[in-house]
Amino acid sequence: MILSYTNFTTQDLRGDSVEQLFTNIEADLRVVDGDRVIYAEVLFPVAELAAELSRWLGASPTRSADFELDSMSFAEKGAVRIVRGDEGWRFGSVFSPDVWGRPLDDGELQAEIREFAARVRSDVTAAGIDPGFLDAENRG
Template sequence: MTLKLAYENVGAPDLYRRGLRPETAPLGVLLVDIEADLVIRDGDQVVMAEGLFPVAELARALVGWLDGDRDDFDFDSMSCAESGEVRIVGSAEGWRVGSVSAPGLWTSPVGWDVLVAEIAQFVKAVRKDVMALGVEPGLIPVLAKLADDPAEVRAAAQAAFDAPEGIGTIASYWTEVPLPATGTWNVPGKGGAQADVVLTAP
């Protein structure tokens, strides 16, 4: 099985409702208000899915965990009623990811290098989206303690950071783009074909 921490539809709608801006909002508010739809997968199996999840706060907590003592991880969020909405537990077989909201569901055990690489990829994506919202990327610190890890762990984390962006998330596509069978590109005529997905190359 393949561990995957994924999210989409990132935004901060509550921030604007509070009358605040990403550039000037306090740290605690930003961590709670930057949200997305989070999914933790083990191959095709969904282990945890939660809408409007504080992904920036999770990314920051994961960096702190990797830079700390690395005991079992229980996400203690300011916006979750119970600790452990995301949990990472180690055993002789490897590391598993789950949630207190679904106590019977866990990912298959993976090695430390696989876990670190997936966390690094997740943190990289969240930092990028935080910057796109106008927030300083320092909201989510860079991974620092990996220098003390074995070479294979450092290589896996570096590969995750160096991986190409790909074609983006499904949510990033424009859909139903008019193709002007009649009319022009800007003013398509009636009955023109519609494209489900349009990809543009640089």
């Protein structure tokens, strides 16, 4: 399972509010499991996803609740979902409801989220933006 992106951009950024940063720091997102595409979206709000995944990951060591991205950029909740099943955690999307990734154990899930969030943080910093808005204590 790989959560990745290409074409990182801040071209539509018109301010430094958290809302502007979350909705206008974008990239072409891909969630893949081997050769199978679970979800792909052009100009996806990757900063918002990284921040919300990190918040969810840090909320509970056992993560009893599933994750559904409630994005400012989408009318529907769940553009990216992580649901716990009997065999482990699975990535999916409300936009492709019948497509799910293979089950991941807790360690695999944590590693994938941390790697994704670290890459977003690095790209935000390289773009000359203070990445502090990605931290839970700086969000509402």
